[in-house]
């Protein structure tokens with residue numbers, strides 16, 4: 001799917017992501033510096049925090065309990081669209097997804 005990462009300053013980076021890869025790994029692979037992913041995708045560091053829009057949220061599989069717990073510890077404010085990028089898998093539901101990056105992860 002085509003996924004666009006948007007930095008806090010408005011810089012947009014559109015990438016073609018392989019199915020089955022996490023948004024965190026896709027971002028790191030493409031040099032998106034706002035995503036740290038310190039725990040390597042184990043859902044325990046909250047440094048892969050992103051904001052998705054509400055329409056996209058309804059298309060994706062919802063966050064599970066563990067993700068919701070770790071979302072309590074994001075450095076930037078948690079919002080309705082907050083997700084952990086390591087817990088969102090790229091697939092056809094992500095086509096055209098806009099991923100807003102927070103100003104800080106630590």
Ligand code: FES
Pocket residue numbers: 024036037038039040041042043044045046047048070084085086087
């Ligand atoms: Fe650590 Fe996502 S990479 S919670």
